[in-house]
Amino acid sequence: MRVLVLGAGVNGLTAGVRLAEAGLQVDLLARELPLETTSSVAAALWYPYLAEPRERVFAWAQRSYDEFVQVAATPDSGVALRSGTELLRELLEDPWWAAAVPDLTRVKHVPTPYRDGWSFTAPVVEMPVYLRWLQRRLEEAGGTLTRMALPGLPDHADLVVNCAGLGARLLAGDDTLHPVRGQVVRVEQVGVERWLLDGSEPTYVVPRSDDIILGGTETEGGWDRRPDPQVARDIVARATALVPELAGARVLGHRVGLRPARPSVRLELEDRAGHPVIHCYGHGGAGVTTSWGCADEVLALALAV
Numbered sequence: 001m002r003v004l005v006l007g008a009g010v011n012g013l014t015a016g017v018r019l020a021e022a023g024l025q026v027d028l029l030a031r032e033l034p035l036e037t038t039s040s041v042a043a044a045l046w047y048p049y050l051a052e053p054r055e056r057v058f059a060w061a062q063r064s065y066d067e068f069v070q071v072a073a074t075p076d077s078g079v080a081l082r083s084g085t086e087l088l089r090e091l092l093e094d095p096w097w098a099a100a101v102p103d104l105t106r107v108k109h110v111p112t113p114y115r116d117g118w119s120f121t122a123p124v125v126e127m128p129v130y131l132r133w134l135q136r137r138l139e140e141a142g143g144t145l146t147r148m149a150l151p152g153l154p155d156h157a158d159l160v161v162n163c164a165g166l167g168a169r170l171l172a173g174d175d176t177l178h179p180v181r182g183q184v185v186r187v188e189q190v191g192v193e194r195w196l197l198d199g200s201e202p203t204y205v206v207p208r209s210d211d212i213i214l215g216g217t218e219t220e221g222g223w224d225r226r227p228d229p230q231v232a233r234d235i236v237a238r239a240t241a242l243v244p245e246l247a248g249a250r251v252l253g254h255r256v257g258l259r260p261a262r263p264s265v266r267l268e269l270e271d272r273a274g275h276p277v278i279h280c281y282g283h284g285g286a287g288v289t290t291s292w293g294c295a296d297e298v299l300a301l302a303l304a305v
C-alpha cells in the first residue's frame with residue numbers, strides 16, 4: 001500500500017516512521033521541511049497542554065511518555081529525561097494527567113508568590129535534533145520526504161494521512177482550526193539543568209544540551225510569525241524572575257510558532273468519495289507530547305483500510 005503523508009512536523013514524521021517501519025510505502029509531502037515547521041519552534045517539554053479531549057489526550061500522552069523514555073536511551077535522538085517543577089499560584093488537586101508520569105510529587109516549600117507546585121521527570125525534546133533524527137529513521141525505513149505545497153487533499157494514493165497542522169484549515173476545509181501564537185527566546189546554556197514552569201502566565205524555562213528555551217506567550221488567533229521585541233523582553237524578565245541564574249544570559253535567537261488549535265484533536269478515518277484519508281491534526285500545545293500515541297493510532301487505522 002502506498003501512503004502519502006502530508007506534513008513534515010512532528011506528527012507527519014512520527015506517523016511516517018510508524019507506517020514505514022510497519023512495511024508500508026510512505027512518501028511525505030510538505031510545504032515546510034522539518035526545521036521550518038511549528039514543531040521545530042516547540043520548547044518542547046512533555047506536558048499535555050491546550051489539547052482536547054482529555055481522555056484521548058491522556059492515552060496518547062501516556063503512550064508517548066513511554067516511547068520517549070526509550071528514545072532518550074538512543075544516542076543523538078535529542079530526547080533527554082529531565083526533572084523539573086511547575087509552580088502554582090493556587091492550591092490545586094493533582095493534575096488530570098498525573099497518572100501518565102511515574103514520579104509526580106508535591107513541592108513542600110514554594111517561593112513567594114506561589115502557593116503550591118509539583119515536580120516530575122519529563123521528556124525534553126530538542127526539536128531541531130529530534131526532527132532530523134525522525135527524518136533519518138523514516139528514510140532508513142524506506143520513506144521519502146519531498147517539498148511540495150498542495151492546494152488540496154490528493155486523490156491518487158491508496159491512503160492519505162493528513163498531518164498538515166494549521167495547513168489543514170485549507171486542506172480539509174476546517175474553519176474550527178485556528179492559530180494560538182507562541183513566542184520564545186533562545187538563550188545560551190548557563191548551567192540550568194531543571195525545567196521550571198509557571199502555568200499561570202505561562203512562563204517556562206526549558207534547558208537543552210547547548211541552550212535554554214524561554215517562553216512564552218499564548219495569543220488566540222495570532223497569525224504574525226514575526227518575533228515582537230517587547231514581548232521578547234517581557235519573556236526574558238519573567239523567566240529570569242523564575243530562574244535568577246538566567247540574569248545576563250546571552251540571547252541566541254527568537255522564534256514564533258503558530259500552534260494548530262481546535263476544540264478537539266482530529267484523529268479519524270474519513271472516506272472522501274472512495275479515497276481514504278486519515279486526519280491527524282489540531283494538537284494545539286501538545287503535538288510533541290501526544291505524537292507517538294497518535295502515530296500508533298494512525299497505524300492502526302491504516303492497517304484497517
Ligand SMILES: Cc1cc2nc3c(=O)[nH]c(=O)nc-3n(C[C@H](O)[C@H](O)[C@H](O)COP(=O)(O)OP(=O)(O)OC[C@H]3O[C@@H](n4cnc5c(N)ncnc54)[C@H](O)[C@@H]3O)c2cc1C
Pocket residue numbers: 006007008009010011012029030031032033034037038039040041042043044045046047148149150151152163164165166167168170171181182183184215216256257258259260280281282283284285286287288289290
Ligand atoms: C512556542 C511553542 C511552544 C510549544 N511547546 C510545546 C511543548 O513544550 N510540548 C508540546 O508537546 N508541544 C509544544 N508546542 C506545540 C507543538 O509545537 C505543536 O502541537 C506541533 O508542532 C504540531 O505539529 P504538527 O506536525 O501537527 O504540525 P506542524 O509542525 O505545523 O507541521 C505541519 C506540516 O504540514 C505542512 N503543510 C501545511 N499545509 C500544507 C500544504 N498545503 N501542502 C503541503 N504541506 C503542508 C507544513 O509545511 C508542515 O510541514 C509548542 C508550540 C509553540 C508554538
